[in-house]
Amino acid sequence: MGLIVQKFGGTSVGSVERIMNVAERVKDETILGNQVVVVVSAMGKSTDQLVKLAKEISPQPSKREMDMLLTTGEQVSIALLSMALNQKGLEAVSFTGWQAGIVTEPVHGNARITDVRTEAIESQLSHRKVVIVAGFQGITESGEITTxxxxxxxxxxxxxxxxxxxxxxxxYTDVTGVYTTDPRYIKGARQLKSISYDEMLELANLGAGVLHPRAVEFAKNYQVRLEVRSSMEKIEGTIIEEEATMEQNLVVRGVAFEDQITKVTVLGLANSLTSLSTIFTTLAQHHINVDIIIQSTTEAGAANLSFSIKTEDLMETLKVLEDHKELLGYEQIDAENQLSKVSIVGSGMISNPGVAARMFEVLASNQIQVKMVSTSEIKVSAVIEEENMLKAVQALHNAFELSSVTE
Amino acid sequence: MGLIVQKFGGTSVGSVERIMNVAERVKDETILGNQVVVVVSAMGKSTDQLVKLAKEISPQPSKREMDMLLTTGEQVSIALLSMALNQKGLEAVSFTGWQAGIVTEPVHGNARITDVRTEAIESQLSHRKVVIVAGFQGITESGEITTxxxxxxxxxxxxxxxxxxxxxxxxYTDVTGVYTTDPRYIKGARQLKSISYDEMLELANLGAGVLHPRAVEFAKNYQVRLEVRSSMEKIEGTIIEEEATMEQNLVVRGVAFEDQITKVTVLGLANSLTSLSTIFTTLAQHHINVDIIIQSTTEAGAANLSFSIKTEDLMETLKVLEDHKELLGYEQIDAENQLSKVSIVGSGMISNPGVAARMFEVLASNQIQVKMVSTSEIKVSAVIEEENMLKAVQALHNAFELSSVTE
Structure with a gap:
């Protein structure tokens, strides 16, 4: 008999019918003799509705009160799922985040978990009950509700x-697992049997939105064996686990892509030593995520700096740079939008030199110009024009033989 | 500087606009220099919607999970009201029932408060914040959410x-205070300046639904000075407080009435000694509220028993009696419906004999037949035909001069 934690997102509990379907999935595990803890999100669009209500009252509602408001969404889901399980003949008990012992740092809106006190859950499991826990929420040591x-x-x-x-x-999600690339756009995209935490992390960060990177990182740190599965179809999903247990014959395991990228270039930075940190500290304070950064020095000793951001952050970025022009002492700003980022990911790259070269070769042979490059031990990313994105992904997917190679 | 607790019901917080109006009422008190604790219910019909969702999943959802589900309603209200107060420039903090220290017995759906631990609220008040508390909910000593x-x-x-x-x-309610009788139906109905706890208790129990009897009883036990006020109009309400501070010149203070009453008669009960307790214990187990009870013994030594119930409980009552026929050993059951109950209430009655006689005289002179009677120290109730109800109330209101006498 094992202990399984199942997680169902908002779409999976979006209606009474779907909640009954989730109950069926939970029952499947109990029939196998497993103990089950189920984590659920708020029903479908209910969070959006609550946000809308709040915005009608205040354009910038207090983060503490937003947490108070939004955590009701998951509380509704856990109660309804518990009723559904009872209806299917299972004994179940629901817990809010604080009842489940999810302790977080004292931050509202984006708290990190600092401790999980499992006594209450374990006690219910020992009474052979299914335990349902509200996702997304926790409590601080002083009893404040956080998300x-x-x-x-x-x-x-x-x-x-x-x-x-x-x-x-x-x-459990609305896809059947993790794919070599997005099957909606790319021919030959294939579901992976398994993938390492690091690879999943790169894919997750690159916008393959099946699993949140934070969750993958947590799983990696605590060696939690993850499986991404479909909440609708009863088929095998993708297992995310430590490298060692997997075959290594695939150098590249997936191709990720993201559109709506803008490259910002700051020309003639007077003193690059302090201006660099000033620029990125200031942007971070304005919650602007900077991705790739490239710096070059001119003959005159000034620096040119390029970095990529999401296009939606462009106006704010320009405003921040403008506001600090005197401090930063640059000459000019250029922005190039309608760009995209294409990345190949695979832990095999570490031991396989020339993978990046092969990527650039494939892009070049397709007449695709590379604007920026970024690499990690298991990833190569290239910023290219948006209009070439899907062509590039398809070419890379073919070139690295992702559709045919067996795992 | 005083400390005021304000309570706003579901209608008062039923929309964003109304929540802003409540915030205005709260602000009024703070401008007077008062500390304010606000208790709110769930928004308008939100509780009904949650109940509907639950019923779609299970015809008889677990009471524990219903509490888990329904308590989200007030949590939404407190968060939104807190945002509204911020928007009006007030510092506010919202608390769920458990955060506010509302401790209850371990019963779901209908728990009684056993303790109120005020440290958290007092700490926030000392920081000059308005404290908003979710009504209707509490927590057991073991951390279970109750209502x-x-x-x-x-x-x-x-x-x-x-x-x-x-x-x-x-x-705060949708009426302006407590009336001598229901102004929607009775000419000359007049708002009372003040009323005693006991009088209010009788009126509350008799269906003058401004205030729940449990709350009045609690207020009486702890000598809490209540005021019933309009959430819409800024006018004086009705104060509910201890007898001593009030004038006593009014013998009768109000006339209450309730329709949809049924009189059930059990004929020929063999052994009244045990059957009486058996009948009422069994009905109580089925959550059927019995109001007036009349028993008479026949010459043969058997007993005839009559009692009044709400007409909506009639089918269930008949079924319960039928199921226990052998045990109870009665001969026959009669039921008379389309009845109503009319009551006069006033603490002056204790020292004024003849008030009941005057009531029967008024009813008789209007050709109204009295089917059952019940009295307490400050109340006389008569069960009469439903079609005569409003005529009786108007006649009693006139006869006891409730519209004209000054308090």
Missing amino acids: LGRGGSDTTAVALAAALKADRCDI | LGRGGSDTTAVALAAALKADRCDI
Whole structure:
């Protein structure tokens, strides 16, 4: 008999019918003799509706009160799922984040989990009950209700799996698993049987939105065996686990892509030593995520700096740079938008030199110009024009033989 | 500077606009220099919607999970009201029932408050914040979320006022105060300046639904000065307080009435000694409220028993009696419906004999037949035909000069 943590997102509990379907999935595991802890998100669009209500009252509602407001969404889901399980003949008990012992740092809107006190859950499991936990929420040591920010329910599930030493953490989604690339756009995209935490992390960060990177990182740190599965179809998903247990014959395991990228270039920075940190500190304070950064020095000793951002942050970025022009002492700013980022990911790259070269070769042979490059041990990213994005992804997917190679 | 507890019901917080109006009412008190604790119910019909969702999943959802589900309603209200107060420039902090220290017995759906731990609220008040508390909900010693049942938010407000030793507990409703009788139906109905706890208790129990009897009883036990006020109009309400401070010149203070009453008669009960307790214990187990009870013994030694119930409970009552026929050993059951109950209430009755006689005289002179009678020290109730109800109330209101006498 094992202990399984299951996580179901907002779409999976979006209606009474779907909640009954989730109950069926939970029952499947109990029939196999497993103990089950279920983590659920708020129903479908209910969070959006609550946000809308709040915005009608205040353009910038207090973060504490937003947490108070939004955490009701998951509380509704856990109660309804518990009723659905009872209806299917299972004994179940629902817990809010604080009842489940999810302790977080004292931050509203985006708190990190600092502790999981599992006594209450373990006591209910020992009474052979299914335990349902509200995702996305926790409590501070002083009793304040907090939320975990984006991907919060994934993080709740992984944290619980780690604390309870669960045998598996199943993340149920509206896709059937992790793919070599997005099957909606790319021919030959294929579901992976398994993938390492690091590879998943790169894919997750690159916008393959199946699993939140925070949850993957948590799983990696605590060696939680994750499985991404479909909440609708009863088929095998993708297992995310430590490298060692997997075959290594695939150098590249997936191709990720993201559009709506803008490259900002700051020309003639007077003193690059302090201006660099000033620029990025200031942008971070304005919650602007900077991705790739390239710096070059001119003959005159000034520096040119380029960095990529999401296009939606462009106006804010320009305003921040403008506001600090005197401090930064640059000459000019250029912005190039309608760009995209294409990345190949695979832990095999570490031991395979020439993978990046092969990528550039493929792009060049397709007449695609590379604007920026960024590499990690298991990833190469290239910023290219948006109009070439899908062509590039398809060419890379073909070139690295992702559709045919067996794992 | 005083401490005021304000309570706003579901209608008062039923929309964004109304929540802003409530915030205005709260602000009024702070401008007077008062500390304010606000208790709110769930928005308008939101509780009904949650109940509907639950019923779609399970015809008889677990009471624990219903509490988990329904308590989200007030949590939404407190967050939104807190945002609205911020928007009006007030510092505010919202608390769920458990955060506010509302401790209840371990019963779901209808728990009684056993303790109020005010440290958290007092700490926030000392920081000059308005404290907003979710009504209707509490927590057991073991951390289970409970609800207080009907009138729960009124009870929360009174319990907090008692525990915090508040100067006043203002119950904001959609009426302007407590009336001598229902002004929608009876000419000359007049708002009372003040009324005693006992009188209010009788009126509350008799269906003058301004305030829940449980809350009035709580207020009486802890000597909390209540005021019933309009959430819409800025006018004086009705104060509910101890007898001594009030004038006593009014013998009868109000006329209450209730339709949809049925009189059930059980004929030929063999052994009245045990059958009486058996009947009422069994009915209570089925949550059927019995109001007036009349018993008479026949010459043969058998007993005839009559009692009044709400007509909606008739089918269930007949079924229960039928199921226990052998045990009870009666001969026959009669039921007479389309009845109503009319009651006069006033603490002056204790020292004024003949008030009941005057009531029967008024009813008789209007050709109204009395089917059952029940009296307490400050109340006389008569069960009459439903079609005569309003005629009887108007006649009694006139006869006891309730519209003209000054308080």
